[in-house]
Amino acid sequence: xxxxxxxxxxxxxxxxxxxxxxxxxxxxxxxxxxxxxxxxxxxxxxxxxxxxxxxxxxxxxxxxxxxxxxxxxxxxxxxxxxxxxxxxxxxxxxxxxxxxxxxxxxxxxxxxxxxxxxxxxxxxxxxxxxxxxxxxxxxxxxxxxxxxxxxxxxxxxxxxxxxxxxxxxxxxxxxxxxxxxxxxxxxxxxxxxxxxxxxxxxxxxxxxxxxxxxxxxxxxxx
Amino acid sequence: xxxxxxxxxxxxxxxxxxxxxxxxxxxxxxxxxxxxxxxxxxxxxxxxxxxxxxxxxxxxxxxxxxxxxxxxxxxxxxxxxxxxxxxxxxxxxxxxxxxxxxxxxxxxxxxxxxxxxxxxxxxxxxxxxxxxxxxxxxxxxxxxxxxxxxxxxxxxxxxxxxxxxxxxxxxxxxxxxxxxxxxxxxxxxxxxxxxxxxxxxxxxxxxxxxxxxxxxxxxxxx
Amino acid sequence: xxxxxxxxxxxxxxxxxxxxxxxxxxxxxxxxxxxxxxxxxxxxxxxxxxxxxxxxxxxxxxxxxxxxxxxxxxxxxxxxxxxxxxxxxxxxxxxxxxxxxxxxxxxxxxxxxxxxxxxxxxxxxxxxxxxxxxxxxxxxxxxxxxxxxxxxxxxxxxxxxxxxxxxxxxxxxxxxxxxxxxxxxxxxxxxxxxxxxxxxxxxxxxxxxxxxxxxxxxxxxx
Amino acid sequence: xxxxxxxxxxxxxxxxxxxxxxxxxxxxxxxxxxxxxxxxxxxxxxxxxxxxxxxxxxxxxxxxxxxxxxxxxxxxxxxxxxxxxxxxxxxxxxxxxxxxxxxxxxxxxxxxxxxxxxxxxxxxxxxxxxxxxxxxxxxxxxxxxxxxxxxxxxxxxxxxxxxxxxxxxxxxxxxxxxxxxxxxxxxxxxxxxxxxxxxxxxxxxxxxxxxxxxxxxxxxxx
Numbered sequence: 039x040x041x042x043x044x045x046x047x048x049x050x051x052x053x054x055x056x057x058x059x060x061x062x063x064x065x066x067x068x069x070x071x072x073x074x075x076x077x078x079x080x081x082x083x084x085x086x087x088x089x090x091x092x093x094x095x096x097x098x099x100x101x102x103x104x105x106x107x108x109x110x111x112x113x114x115x116x117x118x119x120x121x122x123x124x125x126x127x128x129x130x131x132x133x134x135x136x137x138x139x140x141x142x143x144x145x146x147x148x149x150x151x152x153x154x155x156x157x158x159x160x161x162x163x164x165x166x167x168x169x170x171x172x173x174x175x176x177x178x179x180x181x182x183x184x185x186x187x188x189x190x191x192x193x194x195x196x197x198x199x200x201x202x203x204x205x206x207x208x209x210x211x212x213x214x215x216x217x218x219x220x221x222x223x224x225x226x227x228x229x230x231x232x233x234x235x236x237x238x239x240x241x242x243x244x245x246x247x248x249x250x251x252x253x254x255x256x257x258x259x260x
Numbered sequence: 261x262x263x264x265x266x267x268x269x270x271x272x273x274x275x276x277x278x279x280x281x282x283x284x285x286x287x288x289x290x291x292x293x294x295x296x297x298x299x300x301x302x303x304x305x306x307x308x309x310x311x312x313x314x315x316x317x318x319x320x321x322x323x324x325x326x327x328x329x330x331x332x333x334x335x336x337x338x339x340x341x342x343x344x345x346x347x348x349x350x351x352x353x354x355x356x357x358x359x360x361x362x363x364x365x366x367x368x369x370x371x372x373x374x375x376x377x378x379x380x381x382x383x384x385x386x387x388x389x390x391x392x393x394x395x396x397x398x399x400x401x402x403x404x405x406x407x408x409x410x411x412x413x414x415x416x417x418x419x420x421x422x423x424x425x426x427x428x429x430x431x432x433x434x435x436x437x438x439x440x441x442x443x444x445x446x447x448x449x450x451x452x453x454x455x456x457x458x459x460x461x462x463x464x465x466x467x468x469x470x471x472x473x474x475x476x477x478x479x480x481x482x
Numbered sequence: 483x484x485x486x487x488x489x490x491x492x493x494x495x496x497x498x499x500x501x502x503x504x505x506x507x508x509x510x511x512x513x514x515x516x517x518x519x520x521x522x523x524x525x526x527x528x529x530x531x532x533x534x535x536x537x538x539x540x541x542x543x544x545x546x547x548x549x550x551x552x553x554x555x556x557x558x559x560x561x562x563x564x565x566x567x568x569x570x571x572x573x574x575x576x577x578x579x580x581x582x583x584x585x586x587x588x589x590x591x592x593x594x595x596x597x598x599x600x601x602x603x604x605x606x607x608x609x610x611x612x613x614x615x616x617x618x619x620x621x622x623x624x625x626x627x628x629x630x631x632x633x634x635x636x637x638x639x640x641x642x643x644x645x646x647x648x649x650x651x652x653x654x655x656x657x658x659x660x661x662x663x664x665x666x667x668x669x670x671x672x673x674x675x676x677x678x679x680x681x682x683x684x685x686x687x688x689x690x691x692x693x694x695x696x697x698x699x700x701x702x703x704x
Numbered sequence: 705x706x707x708x709x710x711x712x713x714x715x716x717x718x719x720x721x722x723x724x725x726x727x728x729x730x731x732x733x734x735x736x737x738x739x740x741x742x743x744x745x746x747x748x749x750x751x752x753x754x755x756x757x758x759x760x761x762x763x764x765x766x767x768x769x770x771x772x773x774x775x776x777x778x779x780x781x782x783x784x785x786x787x788x789x790x791x792x793x794x795x796x797x798x799x800x801x802x803x804x805x806x807x808x809x810x811x812x813x814x815x816x817x818x819x820x821x822x823x824x825x826x827x828x829x830x831x832x833x834x835x836x837x838x839x840x841x842x843x844x845x846x847x848x849x850x851x852x853x854x855x856x857x858x859x860x861x862x863x864x865x866x867x868x869x870x871x872x873x874x875x876x877x878x879x880x881x882x883x884x885x886x887x888x889x890x891x892x893x894x895x896x897x898x899x900x901x902x903x904x905x906x907x908x909x910x911x912x913x914x915x916x917x918x919x920x921x922x923x924x925x926x
Binding site for chain 4: 574576579580581582583584585586589603604605607608610611612613614615616648652
């Protein structure tokens with residue numbers, strides 16, 4: 039198995055914007071270097087270009103529209119994030135849901151530019167549905183765990199295990215991220231033991247006073 | 261194999277509303293009786309209740325929201341269409357796209373009431389994605405055939421064949437409808453020969469002066 | 483001044499659907515007859531046609547799409563609600579928000595059929611914006627009062643007073659409904675004293691065991 | 705009257721992205737300096753920060769969401785564009801329509817940060833509705849002129865004149881931009897003579913081989 043991926047979603051948190059985005063990316067690069075674990079960041083659109091050019095870690099968009107360059111005022115195309123230096127993009131995050139056909143269009147457009155697709159899903163069925171679109175990753179965010187502060191190990195881990203099985207039944211090449219309920223290195227280890235290939239997380243890193251300390255803990259059991 | 265399904269989508273065509281909806285449903289009932297083929301209709305919301313109560317044919321909603329009864333002004337719940345007497349609902353029609361999580365919610369809500377789900381899709385990948393949600397039917401509407409007047413037999417039929425294979429690879433119990441490019445009984449026969457379980461069509465029946473004549477042709481090769 | 487309007491929004495409450503919708507409409511007709519006050523109902527789409535045909539009170543749609551009859555699967559056109567017998571429609575309810583251009587399109591389409599437009603708004607500015615589109619009514623639903631159980635008289639009534647002033651500054655012909663915080667006849671009286679032309683309410687009538695009793699109270703101070 | 709504003713919308717055109725965005729901004733700065741006319745640019749989100757920091761001309765976002773910093777993955781907050789150095793934002797462009805309440809929220813959020821709001825509208829009524837929200841600018845984009853290549857002078861200019869009157873009847877402080885049908889300096893002059901305070905345009909500048917040449921023509925009659 040390849041190294042797990044720790045993917046930090048900066049959302050539109052004030053603590054993950056501008057200078058703070060740089061500080062978090064810097065911590066991610068440091069801890070990735072120390073640990074050998076891949077750590078990526080999905081910053082605000084405005085930080086996409088600066089971060090991708092200042093740091094060696096993979097930088098993701100938080101969303102991407104699958105259409106061609108053209109008359110799409112206010113949207114963000116794969117063309118744009120490619121120019122900005124992105125490695126890939128989240129798609130269909132629970133805070134930015136897309137229609138099924140739009141998700142597919144975004145995956146196809148990313149693949150045409152050799153960028154990585156991470157489709158977010160919310161349960162076993164939608165994870166299987168996402169896997170059918172052949173992205174690189176499906177990130178499962180069980181609604182009962184989002185922002186709950188409840189560790190995936192304390193909650194019923196069955197939803198993760200079943201989602202992994204459902205994804206691989208549809209397409210065994212698709213990797214899975216655990217997208218909620220990650221508080222600590224112990225949680226990351228459990229997520230990997232449940233068959234996932236890493237984690238997608240947000241506030242625990244982004245709002246930390248010292249993101250490097252939190253990141254070192256997150257990779258500590260791998 | 262069970263009998264194919266001919267499902268008529270009345271859209272919001274003037275020719276499929278009110279008295280015309282009754283006339284089309286009447287024709288459908290007549291031809292279904294003559295031929296033994298199942299013929300259903302998906303009328304405007306306002307005709308759902310009257311048609312379901314006046315006719316024995318299956319009546320479908322054109323869309324349904326998956327949430328519980330409650331404060332959802334302007335939406336249409338499974339509870340509502342069940343009370344109206346619907347047999348099931350289209351979901352995610354190309355003219356009423358839904359987010360992946362919404363599609364799943366609608367399927368679950370329909371199944372909880374033992375109603376039939378028909379998820380519309382637009383290509384091979386999204387058909388597979390739809391199948392992963394375990395509806396009764398996936399209706400493939402290739403955009404290049406929608407409203408084109410081009411028969412699925414004249415167009416490249418590969419998209420239908422591949423979509424059927426993709427659906428059954430994910431879930432062999434899911435039935436498939438050909439959702440565009442159906443002009444005649446010959447087209448229906450080709451659609452069935454390509455492995456689908458029927459057709460979803462609209463203007464060719466709804467806008468016909470004599471819907472019974474068109475319907476008789478559509479079932480003539482089965 | 484013309485008689486105030488009491489408009490009952492049945493939402494998708496189970497208690498406002500099917501037989502219950504008939505029972506509430508019946509109570510509304512009775513109390514309207516007794517009191518001389520106009521009482522209307524906005525039921526689920528599936529009840530629109532039956533209620534409009536069984537009762538003399540004005541029946542409203544909860545939402546309407548402004549486009550012409552045609553290929554709009556899953557939508558509800560002015561054409562459809564006109565055939566169903568509707569007197570008008572709510573537009574842009576807080577549970578079914580529309581783009582500014584869509585609101586305008588719905589108002590125009592309703593007016594072309596001589597049906598009544600009730601645009602919902604949420605504060606002073608959006609009430610003025612709604613008034614600029616020249617509907618018959620703007621219904622102000624201050625978010626802090628929606629479903630709060632707090633009477634508009636106990637809450638700061640300034641938002642209603644200022645919204646009425648803002649609406650009339652833009653277009654003095656537009657009538658205003660108080661769209662939240664209505665619990666009793668006292669509230670209705672206050673709403674009218676604040677310069678509005680009636681009220682839009684939901685659960686207090688729809689979920690009542692005896693809607694007629696609640697309605698009699700609502701009109702008691704007029 | 706203050707100097708007219710020429711606002712260039714780079715959309716997601718390939719010719720307005722990355723290095724081309726810099727080239728266009730450079731041309732805008734040059735011609736603004738030569739002519740004394742204010743020329744702004746609304747680039748892709750990814751170019752917002754670099755352009756705002758490299759050039760003295762006003763840089764606008766193409767869209768902004770009105771909510772506070774927080775859990776809004778894939779959205780673009782006023783906080784973000786402020787950090788990026790934006791002077792303001794387009795709101796409700798025809799390619800990114802918003803609900804009425806969302807438009808109002810965006811205007812309020814921009815004003816709280818002393819940034820400039822430009823609400824796009826499509827006709828006389830929606831221009832008045834936009835003006836009721838008290839933005840700095842309303843940009844009228846008559847659908848019949850968008851991307852038509854038809855000059856506003858050749859088309860019926862009445863829609864512009866009436867929209868200006870409707871906007872000023874609601875709020876005389878709101879300035880108006882002509883948002884379509886601008887091909888040349890002659891068109892800009894006509895737009896200003898019709899009572900507007902400048903123009904919003906896109907492809908004629910963005911796709912030009914030499915944007916400076918086009919811009920010099922656009923300001924030539926002022």
